[in-house]
Amino acid sequence: MTNAAKTILIVEDDPFIALDAADTIEGLGMDCVIAHDCRSALRFLDSMALDAALLDFNLGRESSVSIAQRLETAGLPYCFISGHDPHQIRAESGLEPTIFTKPANYADIANQILHHA
Secondary structure, X not given: OXXXXXXXXXXXXXXXXXXXXXXXXXXXXXXXXXXXXXXXXXXXXXXXXXOEEEEOOEOOOOEOHHHHHHHHHHOOOEEEEEOOOHHHHHHHHOOOOEEEEOOOOHHHXXXXXXXXX
């Protein structure tokens, strides 16, 4: 599978982490869109074709659970990348997502979830 024309949604409230993640993923030939909150992430899900999503669990005043639930329903590959305890994420989300801990190599993770979807 080639990375060309793959679009990854990055949901991360820290702009420095989000931009660094996008830069490394784009270095592999993929496109990225960045959302800093649930509302803008859900707008991307409604308005464009996405191939996968990388979600920070804690977005400040909200979690990204609603985004994960939409991705799950749509059958799109996603994972959480977080400093939170994986057991807490699974308990709060009611899902069994793949979870990576920060700091993380976002490009490697994007490749993993795309190729195991």
